[in-house]
Amino acid sequence: MTSNRIYPNQTIGIIGGGQLGKMLAQSALRMGYRVAILDPSEDAPAKSSCHEFICADFSDKDALLKLAEMSDVLTYEFENIDAELLTTLVDTYYVPQGAKTVLTLQNRDDEKRTISDSGARIVPYNNIKTKTDLLEFIGREDYPVIVKTATGGYDGKGQYLVEQESDMDDIPFGETELIVEKYLELYGEVSLTVSRNVDGQTVFFPLQENLHKNQILYRTIVPSRIKLFDEAKEQVAMILEKLHFVGSFTVEFFVDKNMTLYVNEIAPRPHNSAHYSIEGCNISQFDAHILAICNHPLPKVHLLEDSIMLNLLGKDLDRLENTLFDHSDWHVHLYGKTDRKPERKMGHVTILTEDIENTLDVLESTFFKKKFK
Numbered sequence: 450m451t452s453n454r455i456y457p458n459q460t461i462g463i464i465g466g467g468q469l470g471k472m473l474a475q476s477a478l479r480m481g482y483r484v485a486i487l488d489p490s491e492d493a494p495a496k497s498s499c500h501e502f503i504c505a506d507f508s509d510k511d512a513l514l515k516l517a518e519m520s521d522v523l524t525y526e527f528e529n530i531d532a533e534l535l536t537t538l539v540d541t542y543y544v545p546q547g548a549k550t551v552l553t554l555q556n557r558d559d560e561k562r563t564i565s566d567s568g569a570r571i572v573p574y575n576n577i578k579t580k581t582d583l584l585e586f587i588g589r590e591d592y593p594v595i596v597k598t599a600t601g602g603y604d605g606k607g608q609y610l611v612e613q614e615s616d617m618d619d620i621p622f623g624e625t626e627l628i629v630e631k632y633l634e635l636y637g638e639v640s641l642t643v644s645r646n647v648d649g650q651t652v653f654f655p656l657q658e659n660l661h662k663n664q665i666l667y668r669t670i671v672p673s674r675i676k677l678f679d680e681a682k683e684q685v686a687m688i689l690e691k692l693h694f695v696g697s698f699t700v701e702f703f704v705d706k707n708m709t710l711y712v713n714e715i716a717p718r719p720h721n722s723a724h725y726s727i728e729g730c731n732i733s734q735f736d737a738h739i740l741a742i743c744n745h746p747l748p749k750v751h752l753l754e755d756s757i758m759l760n761l762l763g764k765d766l767d768r769l770e771n772t773l774f775d776h777s778d779w780h781v782h783l784y785g786k787t788d789r790k791p792e793r794k795m796g797h798v799t800i801l802t803e804d805i806e807n808t809l810d811v812l813e814s815t816f817f818k819k820k821f822k
Contacts, residue, residue, distance in 0.1 A: 453545070453647045455522045455743035457481030460500075462520025464507065466493030468784040468794065469526035469719050472727070474498040476735040482743075487516045494785040510534055517542040524696060524742050528554055528717050529600075545647050545695040545742045551717055553692065557599045557628050560714065567691035569684045569712045572703065574630040579622055583611070583629055590631045599626035608664065633705045638713070639673050641681045642699045642723040644737035647744035651689070652737065654730065655752045656681055657722045659701075665792060669722045669758040670805060671729060677702075680710050688715070697738035699723060721760065725799045728780045729756035754801040757808055759816055761796040763789040769816070773798070776815065 455461070461477045463470045466488030474484045474495050485501035486493070496502050501519060505512030508531050517523055523544045528551050539548040553559045558576045565571050573590055576599070577583050587594055598607035598621075609620050610632070620627070638661065642654040658673035659666055672678075685700050692715075699720030701713040723734040731751045732740075740747055761769070766789065773781050783796040798816070802808040 453543075453744045455482075458483060459521040460485055460519060461739065461742070462487070462516045462523045463495070463499075463526060464513070464516070464523065464530060465526035466490065466495035466499075466502070467526060468494050468786075468796075471495035471498050471784065472724075472733075472735045473524070473526060473719065473738060476733065476739045480736075480739060482739070485516055485519050487512055492787050497785070507531065508534065510537070513538060522742055524718075524738070525551075526718055545744070546717065547693055547695070550692045550694060554715055554717055555600055556626070557597055557714070558626065561628070563691055564688060564712050564715070568687045570710065572630045572633060572711050572713075574628055576626070576628050578627070580617055580620075583617065583620075584614075586629050587611070593632040595630045595632050596620050597628050597630065599628055633703055633711070636704045636706050636708060637675050638701065638703055639675055639677060639681065639710075640669075640699050640701045640720065640722045641678075641685055642697060642720060642726070642734050643685055643694070644697045644734065644741050644747055644750075645689070645694050646741040646747055647695055650747050652747045652750050653682060653685075654723055654726060654734065654750050657725075659722050663792065665760070665762070665794075666721045667760055669725055669756075671725055671756045671758075672752060674805070675704055675708075677704065677708070677710050684710060684712055688712070696741045697723070697734040721794070721797075722758070724782070724797050725756040725758035726750075727782075728799050728801060729753055729758075755803065755805050757800045757802060757805065757812070759798045759800075759812075760794055761798060762791065763793045763795050764791040765816075766795045767791075772815075778802075 460483040462485045464487055466486045471494040475498055477484050484499040486495050486499040487503040489506045491504050503512050503516055532552050535548045538544055553563050561571055561574055575586050593612040596609040638659045640657045645651040655671050656673040656678040658670040658675055660668045697719045699716045703711045703713050719734045727733040732748055778800055780799040
């Protein structure tokens, strides 16, 4: 028997019942595990995909302890977990992902400093408290710059593009911790999804080419047409020497006009840009995550066919809902969220293809409102 191995019929506890929790639960159920989920929403997408559902806030210590008590292993679908509570869980229960890495990644300043210390390349940045600090950074790096809240930001929230001094008016100086980054002229964005089990075996998914609209992931192409897979693996290898990871995680990169790769941020859990792997690879990021936290061997990842993944936001679903299943080559995933908002992720579509460029051309008339090649 392998140390720390979790077997079918044992219980996997998942903190978070959104779409990631749902897809993790579906993988676990298929493998024969029992699943318990905690989420504050009575109609959480994952509620229908588990044996036990606890409806409680993520800050509810008693509820989290109840989840832990009924679980043989704990995992999570998001990283903004209360630091004190997560540390308590790790100290007493089996949480293979640990607490230190998650707590580091909750703060952008800590995250960037740690990545930089690993030797991986990051965009020039600094932490700032005042407008004077910001102006000093701009004096060194010039306009434009991006100001970000150090905690709590995702999908573009808590970010401020500063192209001139008047753009600083809405920045919450003194209200929250802030960092500033040099703004890059981008050639593109890519991400690398990696899975690592408790014993340290590590496998890499193909490099993913991403397109964002309004700072929300809109489309992923795999394999990336930006051929930087080997360099991305080298950058991730340096990060792995500095930070502890178990399960599936994703490192996001910027690529500038000189084709230089910069680490942007790290998601220590399954990631939107690897959803294509459900149909596109021999193993999905969700299957790999469950195998990893249960400490089973991980298979080498193979891309079965070139893939395009498209997020379905509320506004996309509004115009496509009645025609989604008219396209026999679309693999449609709807998350079951009851509250539809224009910019909320409601599902995704994956298309497997032998010709990426031709498929993008076809999608012009069926999915895109404008050209996004």
